[in-house]
Amino acid sequence: DAGITQSPRYKITETGRQVTLMCHQTWSHSYMFWYRQDLGHGLRLIYYSAAADITDKGEVPDGYVVSRSKTENFPLTLESATRSQTSVYFCASRSGTSSYEQYFGPGTRLTVT
Amino acid sequence: DAKTTQPNSMESNEEEPVHLPCNHSTISGTDYIHWYRQLPSQGPEYVIHGLTSNVNNRMASLAIAEDRKSSTLILHRATLRDAAVYYCTLGGSSNTGKLIFGQGTTLQVKP
Numbered sequence: 001d002a003g004i005t006q007s008p009r010y011k012i013t014e015t016g017r018q019v020t021l022m023c024h025q026t027w028s029h030s031y032m033f034w035y036r037q038d039l040g041h042g043l044r045l046i047y048y049s050a051a052a053d054i055t056d057k058g059e060v061p062d063g064y065v066v067s068r069s070k071t072e073n074f075p076l077t078l079e080s081a082t083r084s085q086t087s088v089y090f091c092a093s094r095s096g097t098s099s100y101e102q103y104f105g106p107g108t109r110l111t112v113t
Numbered sequence: 114d115a116k117t118t119q120p121n122s123m124e125s126n127e128e129e130p131v132h133l134p135c136n137h138s139t140i141s142g143t144d145y146i147h148w149y150r151q152l153p154s155q156g157p158e159y160v161i162h163g164l165t166s167n168v169n170n171r172m173a174s175l176a177i178a179e180d181r182k183s184s185t186l187i188l189h190r191a192t193l194r195d196a197a198v199y200y201c202t203l204g205g206s207s208n209t210g211k212l213i214f215g216q217g218t219t220l221q222v223k224p
Contacts, residue, residue: 033211033212035214041216042200042214042215042216042217043157043200043214044214045211045212045213045214048211058211059213090156090157092156092157100145100147100162100204100212101147101159101162102149102157102159102212103159104156104157104158105156106155106156107155107156
């Protein structure tokens with residue numbers, strides 16, 4: 001499918017478990033981003049990546065790990081999930097040459113019990 | 114990172130213009146002003162952006178104050194499909210395109 005996709009769309013996991021959220025884009029965009037959105041709040045940046053093998057922290061990186069071995073994929077891993085990480089997670093991408101317009105995926109709703 | 118301030122909610126009647134304000138008094142000289150909107154149960158979508166001059170596109174217009182400390186998103190004729198949360202964000206100064214989102218304005222459109 002063309003565009004930006006996230007999987008799974010819904011996930012329930014237990015406290016302490018490791019979980020990985022996947023993000024895939026087909027545009028070969030240089031930049032990719034992970035945000036979380038808690039109920040009734042705006043989006044907060046977790047991590048971002050300027051290119052393959054280049055990542056950097058956003059506003060709320062604690063408890064998360066990212067990698068970017070391929071341009072099109074940007075997985076987000078919660079190494080030991082906590083209840084406070086229950087949220088909706090959005091992935092986004094941006095072309096390195098466009099003027100900063102980001103394209104967002106449909107989101108993954110994660111519940112940590 | 115510079116922050117934005119928006120009203121929590123606004124109401125509009127269908128087919129009337131809507132002016133959504135945003136304050137960003139600490140904006141830096143190289144920050145672009147971006148607007149995104151988020152429909153229920155969807156990811157945000159880009160609406161418009163600008164640096165200094167007013168901007169128009171098929172979705173909306175962006176009016177930027179001369180001192181750049183505030184901006185207004187203008188929907189010329191609101192429709193029921195425009196009911197969403199509208200986010201004013203700043204970004205671009207470090208060339209990462211990193212955006213810092215505020216709380217946004219929930220727009221209700223009444224028929």
